Amino acid sequence: MPVREGPAQPAPPPKDETPAPYPAEKARGGQIVLRTRGRRAIFIGGLVGIVLLVLLLKLLG
Structure with a gap:
């Protein structure tokens, strides 16, 4: 033990x-x-995709 x-x-x-x-x-x-x-289209497409994914998950689950 150190002192x-x-x-x-x-x-x-x-x-x-x-x-x-x-x-x-x-x-x-x-x-x-x-x-x-193009950037605007990708951004809006991503937002729409998220909404569709949430709706799909609610319908299936």
Whole structure:
């Protein structure tokens, strides 16, 4: 069993209870960029596909 030699270390300084503010620009979520017709079609197709999948699962289960 190791034995500590020398004086004890001082306790760390107390931390502030309130966290530092985080800028809103950094906290903001991503942005969906649908500039081309193809990207829009894929995005809308995915949304429609999810809705159809949910409806199908409700009908079968």
